[in-house]
């Protein structure tokens with residue numbers, strides 16, 4: 001059984017709760033994401049009044065292209081949240097095994113509840129900090145690091161880690177958020193402190209799911225900066241993409257003005273289909289060079 005094999009390989013003193021594994025040495029981390037009750041990106045991607053709904057269309061296509069072309073078998077979804085990528089992979093690509101890691105126990109619990117009996121055999125759910133979890137070198141074919149590095153103190157450290165975890169020629173899907181869209185977001189909010197922080201430091205204090213006092217200072221990117229960081233750890237860039245953010249900004253503004261209802265879906269879709277060019281998320285497909 002793949003699961004047992006991997007657990008053995010990882011040589012960690014495992015404890016299990018609700019089919020979720022965590023290292024006995026480290027208690028389940030109770031970070032701000034834990035306190036905010038999870039990232040809920042997957043759950044939000046079901047509603048056309050959420051930006052994640054539109055982003056997911058792009059991600060579905062990315063995954064289809066990657067799996068059709070490279071056919072990865074052993075996948076790590078690091079900072080998997082409530083499973084936007086993990087569930088998409090398990091639902092659509094057979095003969096795959098996903099190691100899904102997040103520091104948030106609630107998100108992993110949600111994933112576990114979505115799984116079929118067959119899928120439970122193809123997943124290992126691990127509750128741990130991405131910065132602490134120790135995986136053996138060169139075991140994964142494909143690693144997903146979607147909108148995770150930007151929330152960590154040291155994103156470069158995590159790129160180096162995933163580089164080590166990948167087999168030679170293995171692929172990583174890395175995405176981070178763009179300065180442009182966050183700048184406009186701060187302007188819409190009349191949040192001049194944030195505007196200043198973006199201009200001076202390329203940083204933004206993100207309220208996790210709008211919850212007061214649950215804040216994390218995130219790194220904001222330009223595409224050249226992200227490409228350079230990823231290249232500097234030894235990756236070769238296979239391709240990069242920009243997801244534009246007009247749909248997300250319109251949703252944010254409508255929500256703020258309490259004008260968001262189903263009648264606006266057509267407008268949001270129109271903005272997604274015809275972006276004026278406000279960059280929101282950068283995605284990179286990178287290969288571990290041999």
Ligand SMILES: C[S@@+](CC[C@H](N)C(=O)[O-])C[C@H]1O[C@@H](n2cnc3c(N)ncnc32)[C@H](O)[C@@H]1O
Pocket residue numbers: 033034038039041042078079080081082083084085101102103104107128129130131145146147148151152
């Ligand atoms: C913006 S969400 C992205 C979730 C998912 N990758 C997606 O694209 O839907 C960021 C996720 O990173 C997780 N996270 C933050 N810091 C982490 C850490 N140090 N170790 C593991 N996961 C972490 C959070 O719990 C959250 O689920």
